[in-house]
Amino acid sequence: MSRHNVRREARTPFRYRTCVDHRVRGHEIVTGAARIDNTIGPRQTHLHACAAVGLSFVLHATAASLWKEKSMLRDSRFQRFEVCPLTGALGADVRGIQLSVRADDEAFIELRRVLDHYHVIAVRGQKLTPQTFHEVARRFGPFSGNPVHQPMEGLDDVVTFIREPDDTGMVAGENWHMDLAWMEKPPGFTMLYGHVIPPVGGDTCFASLEQAYRALSPGMRALLEGLTGIHCGKGVFGINAATTRLGLRLDNAKAIEELETEHPVICAHPATGTRYVFVSSVLQRFKGMTAEETKPIVDYLMAIATRPERTCRVRWEEGTLTIWANPFVLHTAINDYSGHRRVTYRTTVEGHVPQAAPAQSAPDTTSSMRAA
Numbered sequence: 407m408s409r410h411n412v413r414r415e416a417r418t419p420f421r422y423r424t425c426v427d428h429r430v431r432g433h434e435i436v437t438g439a440a441r442i443d444n445t446i447g448p449r450q451t452h453l454h455a456c457a458a459v460g461l462s463f464v465l466h467a468t469a470a471s472l473w474k475e476k477s478m479l480r481d482s483r484f485q486r487f488e489v490c491p492l493t494g495a496l497g498a499d500v501r502g503i504q505l506s507v508r509a510d511d512e513a514f515i516e517l518r519r520v521l522d523h524y525h526v527i528a529v530r531g532q533k534l535t536p537q538t539f540h541e542v543a544r545r546f547g548p549f550s551g552n553p554v555h556q557p558m559e560g561l562d563d564v565v566t567f568i569r570e571p572d573d574t575g576m577v578a579g580e581n582w583h584m585d586l587a588w589m590e591k592p593p594g595f596t597m598l599y600g601h602v603i604p605p606v607g608g609d610t611c612f613a614s615l616e617q618a619y620r621a622l623s624p625g626m627r628a629l630l631e632g633l634t635g636i637h638c639g640k641g642v643f644g645i646n647a648a649t650t651r652l653g654l655r656l657d658n659a660k661a662i663e664e665l666e667t668e669h670p671v672i673c674a675h676p677a678t679g680t681r682y683v684f685v686s687s688v689l690q691r692f693k694g695m696t697a698e699e700t701k702p703i704v705d706y707l708m709a710i711a712t713r714p715e716r717t718c719r720v721r722w723e724e725g726t727l728t729i730w731a732n733p734f735v736l737h738t739a740i741n742d743y744s745g746h747r748r749v750t751y752r753t754t755v756e757g758h759v760p761q762a763a764p765a766q767s768a769p770d771t772t773s774s775m776r777a778a
């Protein structure tokens with residue numbers, strides 16, 4: 407192969423890549439120039455060296471503008487750490503904070519504020535053991551209790567979810583649901599820590615019940631405002647038993663299967679006053695109506711809540727601590743990582759009794775998440 411040929415062959419792919427995606431693959435241009443230089447004379451080497459310097463200047467400028475673009479996504483209301491929205495609907499990535507028992511109270515107060523607005527946060531880069539996970543969780547508030555899952559030994563408030571590579575069947579939390587919606591005080595927060603994360607798959611999706619409320623017509627809002635939902639424990643143990651490796655507290659099964667708890671359908675967030683639809687996969691019927699009459703309405707509410715534009719998706723990394731404001735969202739685990747292991751630690755924080763939103767005859771003017 408002649409020197410000329412080598413040069414042409416070497417250049418072509420790099421030029422092509424530059425056109426396809428000059429920002430992401432920019433560093434390959436420099437690599438390309440260096441490789442070309444090995445094959446040509448001193449004059450060309452000088453020219454290529456100049457080109458490489460020029461290119462690296464351009465690349466630095468590009469990196470700086472990319473950084474600027476990224477920092478523009480940062481929510482400037484929160485200064486103690488970096489908060490970047492995951493989607494336009496809900497959810498945020500949080501970076502630049504190490505949670506431990508020694509983290510100061512203000513950091514936890516600020517995280518709760520982020521949760522009031524975004525409802526889901528993925529706190530990246532944590533290094534937690536079950537013990538320190540428990541300690542961090544209790545800084546958010548007392549344990550809500552979990553009558554369904556067997557806790558890990560020595561920590562009454564922590565459950566381990568393990569999925570082995572050759573496990574089959576459902577994963578824990580598969581299908582859209584709210585955690586423990588049939589409790590009088592459903593957990594205010596669920597906290598899940600990624601200890602072992604599959605290289606691909608195993609994300610968790612979330613849907614906003616505030617956005618669902620905003621999507622309703624005035625007529626539908628008025629209809630739902632007067633209704634009370636009856637959320638039942640029936641079937642809860644069956645669903646969990648279909649999940650491999652989940653230790654269940656069968657001592658509670660009978661009582662929970664018979665449990666029926668009433669919650670208003672249109673509620674107000676206690677901190678922000680924002681209205682949301684309190685709907686869950688265990689909402690069996692509206693008070694004074696049959697299950698058959700209720701089902702089409704609940705199916706409709708679940709369907710509009712979980713439309714893609716009202717969701718976000720957390721892509722896990724090892725060391726991610728995801729916290730969600732449980733009553734304001736639905737969530738679902740995605741069963742798409744067979745052949746890989748996934749291990750998470752989980753706990754829940756005590757919540758409040760859901761509060762009915764004040765009756766409203768005028769159209770809703772409650773502030774949106776972004777304007778809050």
Ligand SMILES: O=C(O)CCC(=O)C(=O)O
Pocket residue numbers: 567578579580585596598608609610737738739740750752
């Ligand atoms: O593992 C997940 O992604 C979510 C599981 C779940 O539904 C939960 O922890 O409540």
Ligand SMILES: [Fe+2]
Pocket residue numbers: 579583584585737
């Ligand atoms: Fe769940």
